[in-house]
Amino acid sequence: MIEVTNLTKTFGPKTAVDDLSFSVKKGEVLGFLGPNGAGKSTTMRMVTGYIPATKGTIRIGGVDIEADPNAAKFKIGYLPENAPLYEDMTVAGFIGFCAEMRGLFGADRDKAVDKAIETTFLQPVRNQSVDTLSKGYRHRTCLAQSIVHDPEILILDEPTDGLDPNQKHEVRSLIKRMGETKAIIFSTHILEEVEAACSRAIIIDRGRVVADGTPNDLKAKSSKAGNVHITIGAEADVARAALAANPAVGSVTPTESSNPGFSAELCPAKKTQTGELAAAVANLCGEKGWTLSELHQVEGRLDDVFREITRPDTEAA
Amino acid sequence: MPAHKNILSVFRRELGGYFNSPLAYVFIIIFILFAMGFAFLLGGFIERQEADLSASFFQFHPWLFMILGPAVGMRMWSEENRLGTSELLLTMPISPWTAIVGKFLAACVVLLAGLVLTFPIVITVEYLGDPDYGTIWAGYIGSFLIGAATLAVTSVISAFTRSQVVCLIVSVFVCFLLTLIGIPPLIEFVRDLGLGGLASFLQGSSFYENYDDPRQGLIRMQNLVYFLSVITFCLFATSVVIRARRA
Numbered sequence: 001m002i003e004v005t006n007l008t009k010t011f012g013p014k015t016a017v018d019d020l021s022f023s024v025k026k027g028e029v030l031g032f033l034g035p036n037g038a039g040k041s042t043t044m045r046m047v048t049g050y051i052p053a054t055k056g057t058i059r060i061g062g063v064d065i066e067a068d069p070n071a072a073k074f075k076i077g078y079l080p081e082n083a084p085l086y087e088d089m090t091v092a093g094f095i096g097f098c099a100e101m102r103g104l105f106g107a108d109r110d111k112a113v114d115k116a117i118e119t120t121f122l123q124p125v126r127n128q129s130v131d132t133l134s135k136g137y138r139h140r141t142c143l144a145q146s147i148v149h150d151p152e153i154l155i156l157d158e159p160t161d162g163l164d165p166n167q168k169h170e171v172r173s174l175i176k177r178m179g180e181t182k183a184i185i186f187s188t189h190i191l192e193e194v195e196a197a198c199s200r201a202i203i204i205d206r207g208r209v210v211a212d213g214t215p216n217d218l219k220a221k222s223s224k225a226g227n228v229h230i231t232i233g234a235e236a237d238v239a240r241a242a243l244a245a246n247p248a249v250g251s252v253t254p255t256e257s258s259n260p261g262f263s264a265e266l267c268p269a270k271k272t273q274t275g276e277l278a279a280a281v282a283n284l285c286g287e288k289g290w291t292l293s294e295l296h297q298v299e300g301r302l303d304d305v306f307r308e309i310t311r312p313d314t315e316a317a
Numbered sequence: 318m319p320a321h322k323n324i325l326s327v328f329r330r331e332l333g334g335y336f337n338s339p340l341a342y343v344f345i346i347i348f349i350l351f352a353m354g355f356a357f358l359l360g361g362f363i364e365r366q367e368a369d370l371s372a373s374f375f376q377f378h379p380w381l382f383m384i385l386g387p388a389v390g391m392r393m394w395s396e397e398n399r400l401g402t403s404e405l406l407l408t409m410p411i412s413p414w415t416a417i418v419g420k421f422l423a424a425c426v427v428l429l430a431g432l433v434l435t436f437p438i439v440i441t442v443e444y445l446g447d448p449d450y451g452t453i454w455a456g457y458i459g460s461f462l463i464g465a466a467t468l469a470v471t472s473v474i475s476a477f478t479r480s481q482v483v484c485l486i487v488s489v490f491v492c493f494l495l496t497l498i499g500i501p502p503l504i505e506f507v508r509d510l511g512l513g514g515l516a517s518f519l520q521g522s523s524f525y526e527n528y529d530d531p532r533q534g535l536i537r538m539q540n541l542v543y544f545l546s547v548i549t550f551c552l553f554a555t556s557v558v559i560r561a562r563r564a
Contacts, residue, residue: 048408051563074410084401088334100326101409145405 001026001153001183002047007056009042009207016042018207020056024200026152029179031198031215032187035310039207040187041081044157047185048078061152074102077151079159083142087131091122094130095144102149116144121170136167143171147178154178156186160193172197191302205310221305224265224298226274231294232285233261240264242288248272248280259293323411327419332426334392341427344389348431351381356438368446374438375456375532379463379496379524382428386467387488389427391481393420393472394555398479398562407563417555421465421472421548428464432457452534459531462544463524467492469551476558492524499523 002024009017017039024030034040045051047058049065049072058065060072086094095116099109117126120140125133130141143159159175160168168190175184176197188194194201195215203211203218211218219225232239236254239262243252250269257263268277274297285292335341352374356362360373367373397403406416442448471488478484497503498519507516520526527543530536 045404050404050408070410070412073408076408078405078408080401080404080408082401084405086330086334086402087400088337089330093333097326097330098405098409101323101406101411103323103410105322142405 001061002185003057003059004043004047005057007043007046007058008054009039009046009051010054016207017046020204020207020209022202022209022212024153024183024185026183027180028200029175029184029186029198031194031201032185032204033189033191033194033201033306034187034204036189038204038310040204041157043204044078044155044185044187048076048155049073050080074149075152077146077149077154079142079146079154079156081157082161083139085130085138085142087129089130090127091130091133091137091141091144092117092126094141095148098145099148104149112148112150116148119147119174120144135162136164139163140167140171143174152182154182154184154186156184158188159186160188160190168193191306194302203306203309210309211305215302218305219299219302221309224301224304226268227298228266228268228274228277228281229255229263229294229296229298230266230281230292231257231259231261231263233291233293234288236262239290242284243281246280246284248277257294261291261293263294265298320412320415323415324419324422327416328423331393331420331423335389335423335427340389340392341430344385344427345431345434348381348385349434351385352377352431352435353438355381362438368442368448370438370442370448370453370456371533374435375460378460378532379528382460382464382467383492383496383524384489385431386428386464387471387474387485387492390424390468390471391475391484391488393424394475394559395478395481395484398476399481403559407559413556413559414552417472417552417559421468421552424468424472425461425465428468429461432461432464449534455531455534455536458536459528459540462531462541463528466495466524466544466547466551469548470495473551473554473558476555476562495522496524499525499527499529 004023005021007017007020008015020039020043022030032040032043042051046053047060047065049069052066061075063072063075065072086097089097092113095113096109099112104112117123120143122137122140122144125137130138133141139159139162143156146154146156156175160171163171172193175186178184179197179199186197198215200212200214201218202209211221240252240254243249243264243266248269250267250272253265253267255263255265266277266281268274278295278297281295282292355377356370356374360376362373365373394403397406407413439448439453467488470491471484474488474491475481475484504516504520507519527540530540
């Protein structure tokens with residue numbers, strides 16, 4: 001549905017997006033991650049046809065956005081960053097206006113507006129003026145606008161920004177539900193959101209893709225992924241020495257734990273699988289007669305991956 | 318998709334924006350107060366004892382529109398730029414022209430409403446004498462054209478900035494210049510310098526000169542072409558500015 005190839009955008013001497021390529025298929029929810037200023041919004045603005053690309057092509061449902069912008073834009077619903085709205089309209093009036101811009105008039109428009117309002121739970125403020133809305137409602141009004149014409153493609157720039165936890169949850173499940181039948185790109189800073197709603201995630205940093213995969217793939221990239229966390233009932237020094245001597249153990253990092261005994265995170269030795277390490281630890285405890293009160297595999301956290309691959313740039317200005 | 322339907326949508330939205338806020342009403346009231354006040358106090362409407370509006374009433378319109386035109390039009394694109402709604406509007410499957418024309422027409426209607434509501438002066442002149450309606454019609458048409466031209470100028474300037482105040486000040490200045498370059502004292506001064514060609518050029522490109530004939534009841538093709546060219550050029554320039562701002 002969305003194919004982006006070798007997309008580049010420069011603002012004067014500054015390169016905001018650098019040779020970016022990715023694609024999103026129908027039924028996929030792509031999470032767009034990256035630190036501030038990584039080029040997420042710029043990419044989305046190019047994909048929606050708001051700003052022209054310096055280089056590269058963007059195809060929306062097979063249509064090149066440069067060649068036939070209106071045909072491409074027709075397929076897209078877009079929630080810009082900060083959810084801009086016309087302050088002097090009512091919620092229903094605003095959504096209706098956006099429906100008309102997308103070619104829905106008369107009864108079609110009214111039906112589409114009703115449906116969008118229902119989907120985004122805006123009934124209580126339907127006829128309220130936009131400038132009197134709370135932030136959550138403003139965001140959802142703009143979200144309603146993006147889905148009013150039931151587009152094949154949704155581009156959402158920080159759709160949960162500024163919402164309270166309940167609203168975040170609602171919007172997330174909405175995205176997930178819509179993702180079954182549409183191609184969706186959404187950007188966020190919140191990593192748990194990626195796990196909750198995305199089928200795939202891309203991390204971009206300084207305009208480049210630095211990681212691309214399912215949330216689980218990404219988590220596996222963490223240096224901590226594959227480690228084993230244990231708690232054993234033994235003297236710390238003795239246990240530590242015994243563990244370090246075991247050939248399956250690469251390194252032992254003591255951790256704090258609320259459980260009594262010695263807690264540590266074990267990194268497997270080279271060419272040792274996580275399972276083998278766990279088995280080795282269990283055997284060791286059996287031999288020594290120690291109680292093994294905790295043994296589990298450490299899952300990489302997206303946070304760690306994110307930090308590891310998008311380290312703040314220390315040299316650059 | 319038929320573009321005229323979308324122009325109409327933008328037009329209705331903008332008109333709603335004008336009339337749901339005090340702006341349209343403030344403009345209309347101020348315009349009527351000044352137009353009438355000038356006619357009676359400065360234009361000598363009564364003292365002239367003529368059944369004619371060109372010298373007493375229509376004469377002041379270029380100066381009124383020079384300030385009030387930009388005041389009406391300043392929100393056209395500045396407000397979109399400030400709120401970020403331009404990002405929404407320009408990612409809709411419409412051509413920027415649709416939005417530009419829709420906005421311009423809505424502003425014109427506000428202006429037209431002000432002009433139409435000066436009708437009591439026509440009734441007064443009818444009551445006092447026997448006016449030539451052809452002249453009055455020509456005056457109104459000329460006045461509307463000059464107002465629309467100030468709106469078109471404001472449209473370009475507003476596309477440049479996100480600040481309505483900046484847009485207002487710059488637009489008033491540009492409209493002031495476009496009017497000023499045609500006033501007789503300046504033209505004579507330039508002519509006295511021996512720059513006859515320049516004088517004719519300035520005169521021909523000024524709001525003032527092109528309004529002079531319609532004001533006195535004569536709508537000439539060249540004046541129509543002038544105003545329509547200014548409007549078309551400015552709206553085209555607006556689309557160029559909008560595109561340039563996005564790149």
